[in-house]
Amino acid sequence: MxxxxxxxxxxxxxxxxxxxxxxxxxxxxxxxxxxxxxxxxxxxxxxxxxxxxxxxxxxxxxxxPPQLNLEQASSEKTALYKSEILKGNKFIDLTSGFGIDAYYLSKNFEEITLVEQNSELLEIVEHNWNVLDKKANFINQKLEDFLNENKETFDVIYLDPARRDLNKNKVFLLEDLSPNILEIQDKLLSISEEVIIKLSPLIDLKYLISVLKNISKIEIIAVKNDVKEIVVFLSKNYSGEIICKCVNLENDEKDFSFEINAEKHSEAEYSEPQRFIYIPNNTILKAGVFNLISKEFKLKKLHPNTHLYTSDAKIDNFPGRILEMEVVDSKQIKKKEQFNLISKNYPLKPEEIKKKYQLKDGGNQYLIFTQSKKGKIILKSV
Ligand SMILES: C[S@@+](CC[C@H](N)C(=O)[O-])C[C@H]1O[C@@H](n2cnc3c(N)ncnc32)[C@H](O)[C@@H]1O
Missing domain, CATH: 1.10.10 (Arc Repressor Mutant, subunit A)
Incomplete structure (x- = not known):
């Protein structure tokens, strides 16, 4: 340094x-x-x-470190949340980067190891951890080489792979990441009780379940309804149900956990809009848990492709927004009125609706353009 x-x-x-x-x-x-x-x-x-x-x-x-390493690092908020569920003796982060995850996740462990291929970055992390008075073994190696030489076992292995390809429009697969988890998953599970992998919110959950072994849990983590991370837990010898946990941090909403298979076996009930309208948060939408939500909270869905729910009596603890609304005719919408515009399963985008009805954005009132089983409808806050 x-x-x-x-x-x-x-x-x-x-x-x-x-x-x-x-x-x-x-x-x-x-x-x-x-x-x-x-x-x-x-x-x-x-x-x-x-x-x-x-x-x-x-x-x-x-x-x-340089900006790219700052961008790749996790935030303190999500790292702190992840740390709360982990405990053990030996923790290793195989892609430690700027070490934000490693710093928090290793909080409840005795022996901590950080592996990072970028020597300058690891040198900075070692310096900072000295300043913070936090002890660890710092290993400057490609993790594949480390795994070939390693004879130890661990309680938790953590990985936060880097994107090889920064083209955001491409569907992305685990093969596009460094390291390629598919090539090392067997090795990882042979030396650790638990393997925890952080992935981008863009990854497809069905794809993950089809290619990864021994998944015990998937967490979808949002901060203020912005999905930041998908975290997959692989557990040695696990063959039970996969639990999916939807977490919205810095928000009053309760977490929602479910067995992935339970969604497949659930059917939603449908109804035209009643007094209350429920808009699931983005973790629920990412999880695709559309039928079970109807069953668990005893809510009716508006349409198979409209992920909005309804009830006459207000149901608390719903992981999302609850609005009291009524169905209105388009003639009841006055020009220049101010609304938070939402378009769901509706042919026009909010911008197009705003133009068509000459509306203003914002305020406390909501206007939802959507479809129920009977056809197109407009819902307005009461
Ligand atoms: C997304 S960053 C990790 C950020 C980290 N979780 C944090 O909170 O700061 C990924 C890191 O993995 C490292 N990496 C990628 N492939 C690697 C490999 N095969 N061996 C060792 N390190 C690797 C990269 O150099 C990069 O610093």
Missing amino acids: HSWHKNKEIQNYINANLSTDLHSLLLKKSPFPEVSMQEIVQQIKGKQVAQKKFPFLLKDGIVF
């Missing part, structure tokens, strides 16, 4: 420029001969990201 990180004057300069425009700063010459402006900006950028994503690192002496 460069000694300039300890220089008080440079640190003061970094702290004084936390809200400066970084593009214009990059055009300037560094005021310090021992460090380039690019290196200074990397530290400023790191602190800016840390303010939102990992405030526990806003401490004197912490060093930040």
Whole structure:
């Protein structure tokens, strides 16, 4: 680690420029001969990201890696949530990156190992963990080589693979990740009781279930209804039902857990809109648990392809939004009125509806354009 990180004057300069425009700063010459402006900006950028994503690192002496490593790192919020369910003796993170997951997930373990192929990144993490007074074995190796040489067993192996291909429009498969989990899953399960893999919300759950072995649980984790992670748990010798847990952090909504097979064996009941309308949160939509929700909460669904539910009496604990609404005629919608517009299973997008009816966005009232079994309908807040 460069000694300039300890220089008080440079640190003061970094702290004084936390809200400066970084593009214009990059055009300037560094005021310090021992460090380039690019290196200074990397530290400023790191602190800016840390303010939102990992405030526990806003401490004197912490060093930040290049932006890509900051982007790839988990947030403190999701890492902290994941840490609450883990406990054991030996924990290993095979793709430790900037080490945010490893820092939190290993909280309740005695012996901690971090494997990372990028030596500069691992050096930064080792330095930071010293500052934070957290102990671990740091191994700078490709995990495939580590696994070939390793003779130890673990309680938990954690992996957060990197995307090889940044083309977001492509359907993505586990083969597109580094490491390729499909090639190493047998090996991992032979040396650990539990293997936990973090994946992008874009991954298809049915595909995952068809290619991974010994899945005991899948967690869909959102923060404020924005799905951030799919976390898959593989357990040694497990052959029971797969549990899917939908979690919406920083929200009052209750978690919803179900057996994947129970959805396949459930049928929804249908009805035209009643007094209350239920909009499932994004973890429920990602899980595709559309029939079981109707059965479990005794709610009626509006249409096989409309994932909205209804009831006369209000049902609490629903994992989503509950609105009191009535069916209206399009003539009852006045121009210039303000609504939160929602379009579900309806031919027009919210933008097109806004234009057609000359409406304004926002406010506390909702307007939902959708379909029930009888056909197209409009629902308005009462
Ligand atoms: C998405 S990042 C991990 C972020 C981490 N969970 C965190 O919270 O900071 C993935 C990391 O895995 C590393 N990696 C990818 N393939 C690897 C391999 N075959 N062996 C070792 N490390 C690998 C990459 O260098 C990258 O730093």
